[in-house]
Amino acid sequence: MPADGAAITCDVLVVGGGMAGATAALAARDAGARVALARRAPGSTGLSGGAVSVAHDPAALPDAPFGGRAGVVESARRIAATHPGHPYHVLRGSLDRLWTAVEFATGQLSSILAPPSGRNRWLLTPFGKVHPAATCQRSMVAGDLAEAKGVLAVVAPRGHLWWDAGLVASGAIRARPLGAPETRVVALDLFLWEDAALARPVDLARLLEAPGAAEEVGRMLAQRLPRGATVALFPPILGLSPGARVPERVEGAAGVQVAEFLSDLPSVPGLRLQRAVDERLAASGVTVLAGEVHGAAGPGAPARVGGREVVAESWVLASGRFVGGGIARRGELLEPALGLPVLASEGAFAEAGAHLAARPAASLTVRDSRSPQPLLSAGLKVDAELHPLDADGRVASPRLFAAGAVVGGHDQASDGTGMGVAMLTGWLAGRSAAAVARARPVLPRRG
C-alpha cells in the first residue's frame, strides 16, 4: 500500500469500523483482496454491552427451560420465517452461512470474544433481565446461567451505588425453573473511599487494573463467598484491557470462577470490543483511514477520506444507523454517504417504500414503545446479494454492498439480532465485494 498522504487504490473500500465493517474488511482480506476501511468514530459496536446477540428463539415460551430452546441458527431461521422485513429473511437463502460468519468474526476477535457453541448463552444484565447471546466477551462466559453449576454469587460493591446486585440477581432467581443456578448476593467492601464512590465505570475498571488491586478483591471475595459458590458475578468493570488480566487475577485469589454481567452505558465492555476490533484491523493488513465519507459517487470513483483519496473496485457500506451516522433524519430520513434512498423498515411501514423517508416522525412510530418501530429500524433496502436497491427495486450498483445496521428492517439496538446481522451481512458482503473486484475489475491495475 502507498505511503501516507498518497492516493490509494484498492479492491474493496469498507465504510464503517464497527462489527459489520470490520467483518467485511477481514472477510475480504481473507479472500485475498486489497482492503481499505474508512472509519470515523465508534458507534453501536463501541457502545455494546458485551453480548454478541445473533438470534434467540422467537417461538419459545417465557418459561421454557434454557436447555430446551432452539439453537442460534435454528432461531435465526425462525426469525426469517416470521419477520418478512428482517435481513435474515432477505438472506434466508444464505442462512446456512450464518454460523460460518459468526465463527469467522469471533475467531478474528478471539482475543476478547469467547468461541460460540451453537447454543445461546444466558447472561444477566444490570436490569435483572436474562439476555440470550450466541457468545460474549471472555470475561463474561462463566456467568452463563445455562452452564453455571453450584451457587452463583452476585457481587455488590458496598461503596458504589451504580449497580444493584439484588436487582441483577433477581433475574437469575426468577430463571431458576429454567435452569439457572441458585443465586445469592454477596456484599464486598469495595470502592468505599470517596474518589471511588463517585467514579465512573471506566475509572473503576482502571482502578482494578492497578498492581495488587485484583488480587485484593479476590481475597476479599474468598472470605465472603457463600458456601457452595462456584461463580462470582461482578459488575462489568473487571479491567479495561484484557491484557491486564483482571478477571484471571481475581479468580486466582478467590478460588472460584469469576465473570462480569452485561453492561449498560457507559460501557467498559463496549470500549474493549472496539479496541479489539481496531487492533485486529491494524494487524491484518487492512489500510485503516480515519475520516468520514460523504457526498461520494461510489465504487470506481475517487472518494476523499480524511484528506486522502481512495478509489476502490467495490464498496461495502457498513456505516451504522443513527448512532453510527449511516442513516440520519433531518426532517426526513436520508443516507449521508452516498445519498441512497432509505426504503426499508419493519412494522407498519415495511412495504412503504419510497414514502417512508418523508413521513412525520410520529407516524413512523407506534404508541406502545415495545412494538416494532419503523423509524428505529429504518435503513437501506437490499436484495439477497446485499446490493442496496433504489425506489424502483433496482440495484444501485453491482459493486456496492451494504452490511450491518445501515440495512433496514431490524431494530439492531433492541431486537437481539444486531451482532448476528452485522457478522452475517459483513462476511457475505466482504466476500462478494472481493469476488466482484477480482472477477470484473474496472480500475487500471497498478504494478
Next chain:
Amino acid sequence: MPEPRRYDVVVLGGGANGAGAARDCAMRGLSVLLLEKRDLASGASGASSGMIHGGIRYMLSDRRVTELACRDAGYIRRIAPHLVFRIPFLMPFASRAEGATLAERAAWYATEVYVGTYDLYQPLKGGKPSTRLSAEETYALEPSLRPGLGGAVTLDEWGIDGPRLCLLNALSAEAHGAEVRTWTEATAIDRHEGRVVGVRWRDAITGERGEARTAAVVNATGAWSPLWGRANGVDVPMRPGKGVHLSLDRRFSNYGIICKAVDGRQMFLMPHEDESIIGTTDDDFYGDPDDLEATSDEVAYLLEGVESLVPSVRGARLTRAWSGVRTTLYEYGPTEDALSREHQLIDHAHEGAAGLFSFVGGKLASYRAQSEEIADRVEGFLGLAPRPCKTHEEPLPGGEAVPDPRELAERHGVPEPVARRIVFRHGSRARDLLLLADDDPRLKLVVCRDEGILAAEVVFVARHERVRRLEDLRRRCRLAIAGCGGLDCARVAAQLVARELDWDADQLRAELRELLEANWRERRAVLDGWQLAEEELLRAVHRGLGGL
C-alpha cells in the same frame, strides 16, 4: 376498609388550585383531605408554559384583573423565591413591505404604549420596565432574528417550575395538618337530602378503599371535571382546550421571543430554566385527558411559527413535545383565543349537591388568589368565623431563604452546577438534602448529568415529597426529562427509590417501564437529528438489555 374519617373539606385534584386551596383551608384551621387520582400536577398545572405572567392582555378589558394578577405574581415570588426566574421577552415588529407603512408604525407605537402601560404594574411583581428597541438594537440583542424587522418592545415576566409549585403547596398543606393522598381517586360523592355528606375513594396502587365524611367538597379536577361531573350527577360546563409545548435541549437565547404562527396566533420561543420552550397551541379538546399526546401537525405548526422569526431554530435539538388541557370557561361561539381565562366557582346546590363547588378556568399565575376565593367560599358555606388568609405571607417549604449555591457546594463537597440546580428546586431545604449526602457520601453520586440530580436528591425527594411512583420524579426533580431521556439516570434512580419505598425487583422494573413509557409518549412526535440517535441508545439499553 378503615373507619370513615371526618374532614371539614375534601379537595379533589392536586393541581395548582387543588393544592393551593388545600393549603389555604389548612392554614385557616380546617381539616382537609386532598385526593389526587394520579400525581400532583399531572394535569394542566404540570403542562403549562411555566410562567406566572401578569395578565397583560386583560388591560384591554379590565385593568383591575391585570393589577390583581401582577400583585399575585409578586406574592408567589415572595413565598417561593427560589422557584422563579426572570424571562425578558422581545416582541419584534415585522413589516410586510420594504420600509414600514404608517399603519404599521402606528401599530408598533400602540404596542409600545400598551406594554409601557403594563410597566405601571410591574413593580407589584418586581418586574423590570419595558424598553423600545430600534431595529439595530434588536439585532444586537438577538442576532438570530430574521432580517427585515423594524425594532421591538421588551417585556418582563417570571418563569416558574409549575409542578414544584403544586408540590410545595401540598407539602405546606400537610405541614398544617392536611392529609394528602396521591394516586387515590375519588370514586363517588355521597349525598343525603340534597347535601354532600361524604366522598369515597380508592387508592390506585394498593387498592385500598376508604370513606371521608365531609360537608364540603371542592372539585378542582380541572380537565377531568366534565367527566367527573357526569359520573356524579352534576354539570360542570367547560370548554377544554389542548395546549402543546415543545422543549429544546438547552437555552436557545436568554430572551423570549414572541412570534406569530401561520394563523396569526401569538406564540413564543423562550428560555426556561436551562432549556427552551416553544408554545403553544389552543384547540378545543373533546378527547380523553388521560390520553394526551402531541401530534405531528401540532409540532409542525409550532416550529413553523417560530421559524418565521427565528430561522435557525431548525438547527436546534427538540427533546420532547408535551401536552395539557386548559379548563376554559364554557362559551359557545368565540374562537379559543378570545375566550376568557377568567375563572368561576360553581355552586352545585341547585343540582342537589349543596356543599359541592367546582372550580373552572383561571390561570396558574393567579392560583393563590383563586385558592383564597375557594377557601373563603368553603369557610362561608361551613358557617365558620372567617380567618385571615395568610397564603401570601407564609413562605412555601424551602422559600424562607435562598441559599448561595457556591457556599453549599464548598461546604458539602458537591459540584457547584449541581448545587445550583438543587437550590433552584429546593430553596432552603437544599441544606437538609445535602445533609443526607454528608451522612452517606455515596449519595453524592451524580445520577443525571443533564439536570444535575444527585443520588441524595432522589432519596430526599422519595422520602419527603409524596413520591409513590417512579414517574413522580419527573415532576419532582426533572428525572429523565432532559435530552438524555433517562439513559444516564433512570435505572439508578429507580434503584434508589426502590430502596426507599421497599419495592421488589419486579415492581422496580414495572415502575421503570411506566417512566419510560411516559417519556416515549412525549418524544415520539419530535424524534429527529441527535435526539433520534439518543433514542436508539435508549432502546438498546432499556429494551435490549432491560427487556422493558
Next chain:
Amino acid sequence: MGRVRSLAYLGYRALLAHPLRRLSRRGSGRERFLASYGAEGLSPTSPEDRAVAEAASACISCGLCEAACPLAGVAPSVRDLGLRAAFRLYSKSVLALAASGDALAPCGACTGCEPLCPTGVPISRLVRHLASRAART
C-alpha cells in the same frame, strides 16, 4: 363599558403619558435593557455561542469521550460530572456555565476524546470556547 373606558385610558397614555415618559428617559433602549438584565447574566447570544450550542447538542450521553479523558481521575469536578457535563449541564445556559467554576479550565486539549465521539461533537473546540466564556462571566 369597561372596554370603552380601557380604550380611553390607553388613548390618554398614547397621546400624553407615554410621550412624556419617553422624554424623561435616559440612555438608549439597548442600554436600559442591558442595565435591567445584565447583572443577572442574561446577556445576548452571539452567533458563535449559537454555533457552539448547536454543536454541543450532538452529545448523546454515551460516555465514550470520558474513557479517554486523563482528567477524570484527577479533577473532582471532572470525576463527578464527567466530560459530558460540558455539553449537557454546563453549556445549556450561560447561567449554568457561570456556575461551572474552573471545571473546564483543566482541559489541556489533548484531543484524546474527539476520535471517540460517535456523533462528532468537536469536543476540544467546545471546551475551549466554554472555558473562555466561563472565565468572562
